[in-house]
Amino acid sequence: MHINDAVFLEDLCPKFRLRQWRKSIHKFTGKSCIYCGKPSESIDHVIPRSQGGLSTTENCVPACLSCNGDKSDKNALYWYRRQKFYDPRRAMAIRAWLEGDLRLAIRLLQWANPNFKVKNKNYTKDESEYKAA
């Protein structure tokens, strides 16, 4: 009885709207995986559906098939912290996304973008040298 209290977007929206919604989620990150930055091919439930996670924008992030499959029904932040490609800025972005602050999440993801890092490599290096001196 209680499990029926959960409302899934899939049940509410016709297929067309569901497709639009999926598209809009991929658009937020420029079609890149929120975890590793590779092209996003799927939508991952941050809180797995098996643990009561809902199909809402706050709980659904763009993910590549590799991350989505590897994470499966583990806790996203716990799983992510153990990955080689772990980036604290992305972890913060995932947290912001979960809280519904998509604007902050997108900003953090832009910050974590590899191109951005390359551009600012020297600056970061100089800063750490300055701190060490």
Ligand SMILES: [Zn+2]
């Ligand atoms: Zn990925």
